[in-house]
Amino acid sequence: GAVVSQHPSWVICKSGTSVKIECRSLDFQATTMFWYRQFPKQSLMLMATSNEGSKATYEQGVEKDKFLINHASLTLSTLTVTSAHPEDSSFYICSARQGLLSYEQYFGPGTRLTVT
Amino acid sequence: DAKTTQPPSMDCAEGRAANLPCNHSTISGNEYVYWYRQIHSQGPQYIIHGLKNNETNEMASLIITEDRKSSTLILPHATLRDTAVYYCIVRVLGGGSNYKLTFGKGTLLTVNP
Numbered sequence: 348g349a350v351v352s353q354h355p356s357w358v359i360c361k362s363g364t365s366v367k368i369e370c371r372s373l374d375f376q377a378t379t380m381f382w383y384r385q386f387p388k389q390s391l392m393l394m395a396t397s398n399e400g401s402k403a404t405y406e407q408g409v410e411k412d413k414f415l416i417n418h419a420s421l422t423l424s425t426l427t428v429t430s431a432h433p434e435d436s437s438f439y440i441c442s443a444r445q446g447l448l449s450y451e452q453y454f455g456p457g458t459r460l461t462v463t
Numbered sequence: 464d465a466k467t468t469q470p471p472s473m474d475c476a477e478g479r480a481a482n483l484p485c486n487h488s489t490i491s492g493n494e495y496v497y498w499y500r501q502i503h504s505q506g507p508q509y510i511i512h513g514l515k516n517n518e519t520n521e522m523a524s525l526i527i528t529e530d531r532k533s534s535t536l537i538l539p540h541a542t543l544r545d546t547a548v549y550y551c552i553v554r555v556l557g558g559g560s561n562y563k564l565t566f567g568k569g570t571l572l573t574v575n576p
Contacts, residue, residue, distance in 0.1 A: 351506075381563070390550075391507065391566040440506045442564070452564055454506035 349375045351443050353455035360431055360462055368426045368458045370441030376421035377443035381452070382414075385438040397424055431462045467551045472571040475545075481538040483570050485551030488532040493555050496527060497564070498536045500547040507550065507566075510536065541574045548572075 350373040360366050370380060379398050383391040395411075397403035397418035405411045415427040424443075428435055440457040468486040475481040487496065497512040511518055511525045513534075518525045524537040538545055550569040 353506075383566075390568050391501075393563055393565065396563065438504070442506075451509050454508070457504065457506050459504070 349373075349443075349445065349451075349453045351377075351441065351453045351455040353439075353441055353458050355458060356456065357459040358461070360460070362432055362462055363430055365427055365429045366431055366460060368428075368439055368441075368460075370424045370426070370443070370455055372422045372443045372445075372453070375443075375445050375453075377424075377445060378421065379444045380418055380424040381442040381444075382416060382424075382426050383440045383442065385440060385457075391440060394426075428460065431460070433462045436460055436462045467553055467567055469549070469551050469567065469570045471568065472573070475538075475541045475572060475574050477543060477574050477576050478540055481541040481545065481572055481574070483536040483538075483549050483551075483572060484533065485536070486533045487551070487553045490531050490553050491555075494553045495555070496525065496531075496534050497552045497554070498523070498525065499550045499552065499564075499566075500545075501550070501569070502544075502547040510549075538572075541572075543574050543576065546572060546574045 352371045354369045381396050382394045384394050385391045393406050394409045395403045395405045395416050397416050399418050399421050403416040418424040438457050441455045442452050444452050495512050495514050498510040499507040501507045511523050513525045527534045548569040548571050550566050
């Protein structure tokens, strides 16, 4: 199946700094990408949906100025956590869909963010 | 999207079939049933999906009741590597540019040696 990669796989940063996470679709063009967050022992929570070349659509309660999403190309989306705080520590997972009617949504391996 | 109800956890012996139930009593006629799984500290993995007919692929079988109010995911010969959280999700196919997969709490399947 299609492959989605994330980089880095884990990152530790200090409180107040910004962290960028990359999500790439390796063998297909992703018209839509999704960003999820998962806290320990909880389910995935959708943060935002982005279409290539458009502004991301954020879920209710997600601060768009804190979680900056850029989907500049059909194979790359980035999530920047700005002014990170310890409560932002979580497992961030991206997902990509090839077309509007594609039933399969491919997930990346996730990025573990720890803010100290 | 219709809500789903799954047992929080299940155990299965290695080599035996694992049958994971899912209730979706409010499913609409145009909603599909999808199954994903998430192995610890990894991203979710697509398993199978169906509308009303039973489906089978190399990973699993999906049995949907005639009234479509429930379904069962079957792993025919469970291995230790099948230990994961299994998510049953119902939604419309496609859904336009803002297609979303909404995850519930899923079922933690533990395959025991």
